[in-house]
Amino acid sequence: MEVNATSVSFPSSIVTAAVMATDVMSGLVSQIVAGANIWTVVWTIFLSAVIYDQYRYISQKGSIAGPPFKLPFMGPFLQSVDPQFHEYQAKWNSGSLSCVSVFHKFVVIASTRDMARKIFNAPAFVKPCVVDAAHKLLRPANWVFLDGRAHVDYRKGLNGLFTRQALELYLPGQEEVYEKYFEAFVGITKRNGGKAVPFMPNFRELMCAVSCRTFVGNYLPEETVKKIANDYYHITAALELVNFPVILPFTRTWYGKKCADMVLEEFTECAAKSKIRMRAGGKIECIMDAWIKNMIVSEEYRKKHGIEGLQEEKPDILIRWFSDIEISMTIFTFLFASQDASSSACTWLFQLIADRPGVLDKVREENLNIRGGDRNKPLTMDMMDKMIYTRAVVKETLRYRPPVLMVPYVAKKDFPVTEHYTIPKGSMVVPATYPSLHDPEAYPNPETYDPDRWITGDAEQQSKNWLVFGTGPHYCIGQTYATLNLMALVGNASMKLKWKHHITPRSEEIKIFATIFPKDNCLLSFEERD
Numbered sequence: 429m430e431v432n433a434t435s436v437s438f439p440s441s442i443v444t445a446a447v448m449a450t451d452v453m454s455g456l457v458s459q460i461v462a463g464a465n466i467w468t469v470v471w472t473i474f475l476s477a478v479i480y481d482q483y484r485y486i487s488q489k490g491s492i493a494g495p496p497f498k499l500p501f502m503g504p505f506l507q508s509v510d511p512q513f514h515e516y517q518a519k520w521n522s523g524s525l526s527c528v529s530v531f532h533k534f535v536v537i538a539s540t541r542d543m544a545r546k547i548f549n550a551p552a553f554v555k556p557c558v559v560d561a562a563h564k565l566l567r568p569a570n571w572v573f574l575d576g577r578a579h580v581d582y583r584k585g586l587n588g589l590f591t592r593q594a595l596e597l598y599l600p601g602q603e604e605v606y607e608k609y610f611e612a613f614v615g616i617t618k619r620n621g622g623k624a625v626p627f628m629p630n631f632r633e634l635m636c637a638v639s640c641r642t643f644v645g646n647y648l649p650e651e652t653v654k655k656i657a658n659d660y661y662h663i664t665a666a667l668e669l670v671n672f673p674v675i676l677p678f679t680r681t682w683y684g685k686k687c688a689d690m691v692l693e694e695f696t697e698c699a700a701k702s703k704i705r706m707r708a709g710g711k712i713e714c715i716m717d718a719w720i721k722n723m724i725v726s727e728e729y730r731k732k733h734g735i736e737g738l739q740e741e742k743p744d745i746l747i748r749w750f751s752d753i754e755i756s757m758t759i760f761t762f763l764f765a766s767q768d769a770s771s772s773a774c775t776w777l778f779q780l781i782a783d784r785p786g787v788l789d790k791v792r793e794e795n796l797n798i799r800g801g802d803r804n805k806p807l808t809m810d811m812m813d814k815m816i817y818t819r820a821v822v823k824e825t826l827r828y829r830p831p832v833l834m835v836p837y838v839a840k841k842d843f844p845v846t847e848h849y850t851i852p853k854g855s856m857v858v859p860a861t862y863p864s865l866h867d868p869e870a871y872p873n874p875e876t877y878d879p880d881r882w883i884t885g886d887a888e889q890q891s892k893n894w895l896v897f898g899t900g901p902h903y904c905i906g907q908t909y910a911t912l913n914l915m916a917l918v919g920n921a922s923m924k925l926k927w928k929h930h931i932t933p934r935s936e937e938i939k940i941f942a943t944i945f946p947k948d949n950c951l952l953s954f955e956e957r958d
């Protein structure tokens with residue numbers, strides 16, 4: 429049973445509420461009968477609604493942790509407008525399952541490793557919950573809103589885009605983008621007279637540019653990539669949990685939708701260009717090319733053999749033909765899923781290793797060794813396999829500062845999550861990742877940043893706690909790409925750049941903006957390394 433301080437007050441508060449409700453109702457009837465004035469009636473109805481709202485909350489809460497009463501109707505709405513990390517932590521520490529109710533939404537938070545994993549792995553009871561605005565931005569027909577078999581089947585068609593072989597094809601494009609941004613970073617510092625400035629916005633732009641290069645290759649002009657990177661803030665802001673539900677002009681969702689429409693339109697044009705290039709036998713340079721190539725191969729196979737053709741000639745997976753807008757919507761989900769998380773990881777990575785010069789030196793040494801001393805040698809997957817220390821640095825960054833703290837799901841039906849508690853249908857259910865990644869049993873001294881735990885320690889064996897990319901049917905499809913991208917980026921940067929972090933009292937503090945960032949936005953200065 430979930431034991432917590434509030435479970436004791438639960439039965440008595442229901443009784444009190446019920447008694448009050450009965451009193452109010454009989455009061456209401458007699459007032460009406462006596463021809464009471466309109467204000468008495470309005471007041472009585474209001475009071476009844478308050479009591480019903482409390483009663484509903486208390487009965488949904490049951491035995492799990494959470495405030496004994498909610499602030500009438502809105503609950504902790506104001507807190508959720510500007511969420512604070514220490515408030516999240518307090519919630520996680522309050523019990524393995526805890527709750528809040530904001531307006532009509534009842535939210536259950538699963539904090540422990542096992543409870544979080546139980547939610548992630550319960551597709552019969554839960555499905556990912558996206559804020560209303562996401563349907564409008566990504567379009568309702570988007571694959572990310574599929575559930576069950578339909579979702580599994582669609583995802584199978586995308587898996588081929590993230591194989592080792594495919595990921596190797598995207599590496600040259602990634603390195604091209606790093607190079608350009610390294611130059612830009614040095615330029616920024618020069619323009620600021622060597623002074624450290626907040627680099628979080630520049631890392632966001634870099635990550636957006638790398639993503640666009642990997643997802644849609646060179647089909648997008650550079651100015652468009654810059655525009656997407658700049659405007660992407662609007663999408664992040666539009667998708668915050670608390671936002672105005674209707675798209676009114678000049679609201680955050682309005683700006684977000686405008687940006688999403690622009691990206692979708694651009695990606696649709698890219699799909700048309702990629703189809704022409706791939707049909708003409710062009711080389712695969714990005715995820716879009718790889719996907720369209722798979723479509724062409726599947727189409728040719730079907731034309732030649734029908735569906736039940738020769739097994740030996742059959743492609744690994746037969747996929748259907750997708751329209752340009754369908755391709756655009758799917759590629760947009762990759763950008764959507766990666767942009768904030770990758771920007772967060774990148775910002776912490778540069779900050780954390782600037783503060784630990786020994787770590788940076790080891791990353792540089794490894795990267796130079798792997799390239800035989802030639803820092804301009806293009807990367808291959810075999811080289812990436814040899815980056816034992818660089819991988820450990822990236823994994824430790826993701827453990828220490830996991831970009832995605834919690835993943836919202838929704839209960840499709842009543843979900844008996846423990847012997848004593850059933851999550852009511854329609855509730856938002858939120859497995860947390862942070863507590864598992866800071867669990868001292870799995871990762872001793874969890875508040876210490878220690879890449880060596882992945883080499884000489886047993887961090888690699890704690891796979892049950894590794895929830896950085898979720899788990900279950902919706903686990904992150906881009907996790908291998910995301911990790912390799914961070915490794916390739918920091919490896920290259922370590923050889924070509926020197927950077928200094930200007931530490932402030934807020935550098936280690938966590939700011940929440942969809943994902944997490946240092947509160948001071950990471951003040952850095954860059955110089956070229958000879």
Ligand code: HEM
Nearest residue numbers: 762765766769770773832897898899902903904905906910
């Ligand atoms: C450091 C970077 C990243 C982090 C921390 C991250 C984390 C996550 C998490 C926690 C989930 C939810 C998993 C679940 O519900 O079990 C997720 C889903 C997803 N991620 Fe990532 N992600 C990252 C980068 C990327 C990238 C680069 C891509 C695309 C190439 C991507 C594509 C997706 C997609 C499409 C989903 C939804 C999958 C589905 O519903 O089937 N992510 N990610």
